[in-house]
Amino acid sequence: PSWEKRVTRSAQRRSSHGLTVLVTGAAGFVGTHVSIALKRRGDGVLGLDNFNHYYEPQLKRDRQKLLERNGVFVVEGDINDSSLLKKLFDVVAFSHIMHLAAQAGVRYAMQNPGSYVHSNIAGFVNILEVCKSVNPQPAIVWASSSSVYGLNSKVPFSEKDRTDQPASLYAATKKAGEEIAHTYNHIYGLSITGLRFFTVYGPWGRPDMAYFFFTKDILKGKPITIFEAPDHGSVARDFTYIDDVVKGCVAALDTAKKSTGSGGKKGGPAQLRIFNLGNTSPVPVSELVNILEKLLKVKAKKKVLPMPRNGDVKFTHANISLAHKELRYKPETDLETGLKKFVRWYLSYYPGSGKKSSW
């Protein structure tokens, strides 16, 4: 079928109540899961991704195959390409954008700062520029990050806490995204919801994240490095299972109000919301490793080193009462249950990787 046919077929809703969603970063970890969840319940979904080589290109291609099997077409292109975006809006009247495309990862920023500016700042501005210029204007839900809390040490983090001390360029670009969202909401009346994700993990996850490369290295018998905070306290993360995050994303789309297009001059102010989507139970990285050892039946070779100043923060912990109240968000998966599902996926996706069991 022609490009237009594939685009319209993918974006076709099954019922008149359904949403029509453009998912950017659709071949990414969260994008794949959100796109499939929306498509399965009958929404129209079109993906957009530039398939960059930040991590395993094959993994993104395999997620694309999974998306296609589920009826989701992924257009290959960059969020900075205005003419491509306008062309997509000419073909489909999207009611919502789920904007997940970004340069993720905190350490990569040291060698590749431009990539963060390109995707997380310029790309986001471009998305908003296109959204403001089309009619009807879609409601926007986008991924911010728990990293905006930066060096703030007051836990648990709640949405009103200070976010003026980002610890990495990645965090700074996510914080900049929030400022940019406020501006476009105020001036152009765009309806915008930002979701601060907390260390999302699960099947089809990201190979640059600790739970993923620990699994790989433990199975290979390679030593893993566990960082200890300067006060010798444990580094901990509020690990959040992908299915819980997906439910939060879908609820954010479902409760997003239409853009007013008037900067709040007519018909009341447009909606601007920011929510934490975490798990409310931080787990020390040492405990993450213990669980992986148990599930993989392999003892890890551990090195403990002081935490370098490379952009990581010591601790993350979400207060999710706002998301619970407004989105009915309620994470249900504890780390061991979620990791069990991740490990099962990992061993089937990389057959042969689990053979060297040495328990």
Ligand code: NAD
């Ligand atoms: P991911 O890297 O797997 O997905 C992002 C996708 O966006 C990739 O497939 C990439 O190819 C695509 N992309 C990047 N730049 C692009 C561009 N300029 N144009 C088009 N496509 C582009 O990451 P993820 O873990 O799925 O994260 C999704 C979103 O959630 C990101 O915005 C990320 O910053 C945010 N986030 C993720 C986590 C987490 O733990 N996974 C935590 C906090 C925030």
